[in-house]
Amino acid sequence: MRVQFRAIVWSAGLTGVLLLAVTLSAGVGPVDIAPITVTYVLIGAIDSMIGLGVTVTQIPSSIQQTIVLSVRLPRIILAALVGFALASAGTVMQGFFRNPMADPSIIGVSSGAAVGAVATIVIPLQIPFGLELQAAAFTTAVITAFSVYVIATRGGQTPTSTLLLAGVAVQAFLGAVISFLLLYSGESIQRVVYWLMGNLGGTTWGDVRVAAIVVPPVFVLLVAYARDLNVLLLGERDAHALGINVTRTKRILLAAASIVTAAAVAVTGVIGFVGLIVPHAMRLIVGPDHRILLPTSALAGASFLVITDTFARSGTTAIPVGIITAALGAPFFLYLLRTNEVTQL
Amino acid sequence: MSSPFITIKNLSITRGSVTILDEVDLTAREGAFLGVVGPNGAGKTTLLRAIDGSISTTTGSIHIGDIAIESADATTISQQVASVPQDTSISFNFDGRTIIEMGRTPHRSRFATWTETDDTAVEQAINQVDADAFVDQPVTTLSGGEQQRILLARALAQQTPVLLLDEPTASLDIHRQIQTLESVARLVETGKTAIAAIHDLNLAARYCDIICLLTEGSITAIGPPAEVLTTPTLAGTFGGYPVVTTDLITGTANVTTLPDERAKTTDNTTNDQSTHEQHDESTIVGDSSEYSRETSSQPIIHIIGHGQPVITAMSELVAAGYTVTVGPAPAGSVTATTADRVATSVMTTPAYKPITESMTTELRSKIDAAAAVVLANVDLTKDANAIVTAVDYAENIITLTQQDPQQKPQQDATHNNLTQTSIDELPYSRDTVNTKTTDDKSIVSVIEELLASD
Numbered sequence: 191m192r193v194q195f196r197a198i199v200w201s202a203g204l205t206g207v208l209l210l211a212v213t214l215s216a217g218v219g220p221v222d223i224a225p226i227t228v229t230y231v232l233i234g235a236i237d238s239m240i241g242l243g244v245t246v247t248q249i250p251s252s253i254q255q256t257i258v259l260s261v262r263l264p265r266i267i268l269a270a271l272v273g274f275a276l277a278s279a280g281t282v283m284q285g286f287f288r289n290p291m292a293d294p295s296i297i298g299v300s301s302g303a304a305v306g307a308v309a310t311i312v313i314p315l316q317i318p319f320g321l322e323l324q325a326a327a328f329t330t331a332v333i334t335a336f337s338v339y340v341i342a343t344r345g346g347q348t349p350t351s352t353l354l355l356a357g358v359a360v361q362a363f364l365g366a367v368i369s370f371l372l373l374y375s376g377e378s379i380q381r382v383v384y385w386l387m388g389n390l391g392g393t394t395w396g397d398v399r400v401a402a403i404v405v406p407p408v409f410v411l412l413v414a415y416a417r418d419l420n421v422l423l424l425g426e427r428d429a430h431a432l433g434i435n436v437t438r439t440k441r442i443l444l445a446a447a448s449i450v451t452a453a454a455v456a457v458t459g460v461i462g463f464v465g466l467i468v469p470h471a472m473r474l475i476v477g478p479d480h481r482i483l484l485p486t487s488a489l490a491g492a493s494f495l496v497i498t499d500t501f502a503r504s505g506t507t508a509i510p511v512g513i514i515t516a517a518l519g520a521p522f523f524l525y526l527l528r529t530n531e532v533t534q535l
Numbered sequence: 536m537s538s539p540f541i542t543i544k545n546l547s548i549t550r551g552s553v554t555i556l557d558e559v560d561l562t563a564r565e566g567a568f569l570g571v572v573g574p575n576g577a578g579k580t581t582l583l584r585a586i587d588g589s590i591s592t593t594t595g596s597i598h599i600g601d602i603a604i605e606s607a608d609a610t611t612i613s614q615q616v617a618s619v620p621q622d623t624s625i626s627f628n629f630d631g632r633t634i635i636e637m638g639r640t641p642h643r644s645r646f647a648t649w650t651e652t653d654d655t656a657v658e659q660a661i662n663q664v665d666a667d668a669f670v671d672q673p674v675t676t677l678s679g680g681e682q683q684r685i686l687l688a689r690a691l692a693q694q695t696p697v698l699l700l701d702e703p704t705a706s707l708d709i710h711r712q713i714q715t716l717e718s719v720a721r722l723v724e725t726g727k728t729a730i731a732a733i734h735d736l737n738l739a740a741r742y743c744d745i746i747c748l749l750t751e752g753s754i755t756a757i758g759p760p761a762e763v764l765t766t767p768t769l770a771g772t773f774g775g776y777p778v779v780t781t782d783l784i785t786g787t788a789n790v791t792t793l794p795d796e797r798a799k800t801t802d803n804t805t806n807d808q809s810t811h812e813q814h815d816e817s818t819i820v821g822d823s824s825e826y827s828r829e830t831s832s833q834p835i836i837h838i839i840g841h842g843q844p845v846i847t848a849m850s851e852l853v854a855a856g857y858t859v860t861v862g863p864a865p866a867g868s869v870t871a872t873t874a875d876r877v878a879t880s881v882m883t884t885p886a887y888k889p890i891t892e893s894m895t896t897e898l899r900s901k902i903d904a905a906a907a908v909v910l911a912n913v914d915l916t917k918d919a920n921a922i923v924t925a926v927d928y929a930e931n932i933i934t935l936t937q938q939d940p941q942q943k944p945q946q947d948a949t950h951n952n953l954t955q956t957s958i959d960e961l962p963y964s965r966d967t968v969n970t971k972t973t974d975d976k977s978i979v980s981v982i983e984e985l986l987a988s989d
Contacts (some may be wrong), residue, residue, distance in 0.1 A: 193633075288627075414645060421637050423627045428620055430589045432693070433613030433641035478627040 197482045204489035208270065211493045215500040216262045223254055231258045265393040268457065269499040269511070270492040271401040272390075273464055275454035277491020278409055279447040280465025281472075281484050285419045286443055287350050294451040294465035297357040297444070301364035302334025303327040303455040304386060308368055311382050312375045323385075324400060324456045331452035334360060339444060348440065388461030388512030390499050397457045404453035408446050409488060415443055416480040423478065463515045464491050467523045474526050494519070540565040540728050541586070541697065546595035548581055555581045557752040559595070563745070565696070568723045569730045570743030570760075574773055577749040579732035580621065583699045586730065588612045599697055613641035617690035619683070621701035621732075631670040631677065631685040635660055638692030660691035663718060679706040687715070691722070698722065700731040704738060716742045740764050740788035748772055764788040766876070776854040780873050793854035833857050834986060835879075837901050837929075839921050840911035844935055846873050848911050848978045853877055855979045860901050863890055863921060890920045898924050907931040907982055931985055932970045935978060 213232065217223040223231075231250050250258075279294035287296065295301065306326035342348050342356040368386075375382050384391075418439050421429045426436050451465070468491040469483070476482045495511070498518055502511040539562035548556040556578045563569045571579045584590045586597055588604045597604040599615045617638070638660065639653045661670050664684040674682055683706060690698060700719065704712035712735070720742050723729050733739040739746055740760040748756040748763050750772040756763045769777040775792040782789035835858045838845055845861065846869070852859050861874035862882025874881035882897060884890060890898070898921060902908055908929040913922060925932055971985060 285627075417640070417645075420629075420633070421640055423629075424634070424637070425620075425622075427584070427589050428618075430609055431587050431613060431616070431618040431620075432637055432689075433610040435609045478629055479633060 193479060193481050196476075197485060200476055200482055200486045201489060204486055204493065208489055208493045208496070211496045211500075212266050212270065215266050215496050216258050218500050218504050219257070219262060221254075221257055223250075223258065227254060228258055231255050235259055264395050264398050265390050265499065265503070266496055268393045268398045268401060269390050269495045271398065271405050272454040272458050272461065273468075273495025274409070274488045274492040275401070275405045275450045276461065276465035277468040277472075277494070278412055278484055278488040279451040279454075280491075281469040281480070281487040282412055282419065282443055282447040283465070284469055285423055285478075285480060286440070286447070287354055288423060289354065290470065291466075292354075293462075294447065295361075295455070295460075297338045297353060297448065298334040298360040298364065299331045299448050299451045300455050300460045301361045301368070303331035303452060304460060305334075305364050305367050305371075306330030307385050307456070307459065308371045308375070308382050311378050311385065312371050324397070327456035328452050331455060332449065334364065335444070335448035335452070339441075346437070348437070350440075353444075384510055385459040387510035388459045388515070389510040390458055391503070391508050393457075401453055401457050405450055408450045408453075411446050412443070412450070413484055415439065415446075416484050419443065419480045419484075420478075459510075459512070461495070461512045461515055463512075463519045464495055467519045468494055471523060471526055539563065540567075540600060541730070542596075542598045543586070544596050544598075546582075546585060546597060547593045548578075548585060548590065549593045555752055556585070559749075559752075559754055561747060561754065561757070563728055563730065565728055566723060566726050567728055567745055568720060568743045569728075570739035570746045571730065571732045571749055572734075572736055572739050572746055573749035576751075577772075578752045579749055580701055582749065583618070583701050583730065583732055586697075587616045587618045587699055589618075610641055613693065613695070615695050616697045616699060617693035617695040618699045619687050619690045619701065619703055621705065628673045628675050630673050631666060631681075631688075632657070632661075634674060634685055635666075635670065635688045635692050638689040641693055641695075656692045656694055657688075660688040663691055663722070664688045665714075665718075680708065680711045683707065683715070687718070696726070696728060698727050698729045700729065702732055702734055704733065704735060712738060736764060736769070736790045737782065737788070740790070741782075741785050760788050764790055778850050778853075778877050780876060783869070791850075793850055834906035835860060835904050836907050836909060836982060837861070837905035837925075838878075838909045838911055839863075839918060839925060840909075840913045840935070841868070841870050841918075842912050844912040845870050846877075848909055848935060849874060849878050851977065851979050852909075852982070857982070860905065862901070863894060863898060889917075895920065895924060899928055902928045905929070906986060907933055909933050909935060909978065909982075911935040933978070933981055933985070934970070934972045 213225055213228050216228045216232075217225050227250050231254060234250070234255070276294050280292070283292040283294055283296050284290065286292070304327070306329060307323055309330075310323045310326045338353065338356050338360050339348065341360070342353040344352075372379065372382060418429075418434050421432050421434050422436070422439065422443075424432075429439075430436050455461075469487045472483055472487040472490050476486050495515070498514040499511045501518070502509045502514045541561070541563040543559055543561040546556055546559040546561075547554065559582065561569075561582075571582060573579055581590065585592055586599075586604065588597075588607065588609070592605055599612075602611060602615060604612060635657050636649075636653070639649075639656060642656075643649075643653065661667060664687050666681070666684050666688055669677055669681050670685070670688075674685060677685065683703070687700075687703070698719070703715050703719065707715060716738060719729050719731065723744075731739075731743070733743070743760060745757065746760045746763040747754055748768060755772055756768045764779050766777055766779055769779070769790060769792075773792065775794065777790050777792045780789050780791065781787070833856045836852050837860045838849055838852075839862070841864065845864075849859050849861060859878040860880050860882075861870070861878045862880075863884045864871040864874065864881060865886045866883040867886060871881055871883045880901075882894065882901065884894065902925055908925045908931065910922065910925065910932060912935070915922075971981060
């Protein structure tokens, strides 16, 4: 009704913004391609995939098609997926912990992923897949999140404050492990630093596939729990009184948010700020109702990362996108803070 | 419906080595308004949380209708029990309506759409708490009282047979307290069963059918307010010297607690009694006069007079540990009924009748037994006989003069403060009588001085 209508309108608008951002971004690079040409390339590609039967009047050159479809698009789509994943996970974590400082990796997902990734880079160990770094990062990320949960659980109860502190402690410990690994990284230190800063360079369709398999289904699960998340915001006692199975719901939300984050971090490295700032910004705009906030944050996160990554790759030297997200995101957020009265989370 | 709807049997809750609730047995019939009263930390909130299943019980069972709370899932319980929490702070900036709509959660499956029924329930709840004016504003902009009404509406939108309220009046101003409890009382009339932890004993007395007195995790008294709210039961639980009178406006019990030394000496005896007699249909632990008699080692003070000054003097003296007798006072007057609850004994005269011969004899024996007689707001015509008896037989006479002229009650031609002069002007006087006025001092300190000098 009211809420669904608002959710649909906002989501449709933000999907439009995302499509625009993708189209414009695909035209930016060493070879400039006009947005209209990009549009033709995209329509043509979609047409050949599912056969819309649309004929475009102007056929782009095959070089332009290759640049857009094989070089730029994988990176742009991955940026969108990762932004989408981080922003939705951040929204869930902030609601779950009822804490404005919560971000997607608050229970150690990023640190866990970083240990796996750095270890794979530093330790000369070959795993017979093309995706050994991503697989290792994803695995250690999920193991870390699970461990933090187990550490914080006693007698079947997992108080969120304990979870938060356990997460902080485990992150500090893993930080030590990463620093130690860095000492022995030798020549691979540049790769390690690039990974730790969050980087979308060299993306292949393979990376996109990994993220595309994990992120959308888990996001659907999160959306299904948006109403429960709203009730959880009232406090666990109230949530129970309103018929929410608090323990189970918390586990599902935590697991889903952690998996989404792990998938994102595993393919791109630690991209900070997206999961922290986008949900806050959207909360200021659309309000705290997760039925609207979750999809809009996710879509806004996708656009945000597509745009910031366009800046990251358009300079003369490629800059890790994590630097841009923080450099652009922080001032924008400060602007929002100044123009809106932030009374509550 | 007289069969119990909520049945709590042998409920104990311990956390670590601390026993929060200790073998609580409690039943409530359908359509009852049960008030849980007791000092801070007595376990009121814990009891409510056990009933809505949000904390696990150590031993014992809780049934609502046929549903065993310990083994029921959250959804089942939330279709039976709605809770209004004590802490009304809401940290996220939802608007009131969104929060009330969350009350429909127990009745909706995950993917169900919003229905007419849901809409009706929400609208009805908003009307019941009279929240139309602010329901669409963000809750963080609402006052504490308004936030609480939103949470009450949320509980009503749950449409459960049982409503639990934890300190529903704690953050409200006096008018809102009454409004909130009035709306709960109306809901109870429509058949809901309400259990409320209430701090304010007078409000509990006014609105609850049954009051359950919780002391350190055990029920020490349960029954209708008039039977539970008595000086001995309350003193045993809360300490101090609680004086229970009848509120002149509502006609329900009104508890005023005086600072007290005597309650300390009797705490043990009262406690023992109450634990032995608990869980009866309605437990009454002694009555007030019995309670006072237990400590009759203190000097006896007799008070003659009418109205407010008598009641105040009597309460202060009782609280200070004196045994107080009062009279004569017209039967059924405020003085007589209050003295009946507070003082050790009260002599009453039939209304509109003068003192008879036998009463004079009785009065004389009271005056003989008393260490001092206090004349407070006496009626020079009606009380002439008693005053003369006092002057004839009393060892000490103290006339109460108003401490604050602004508080002088109904002063007219006949109700005068007896002055030193008026006693001196009596046609005769005994040399042995020691007369004194309180001037601006408290009656207790005057009597202390007087008896010390003896």
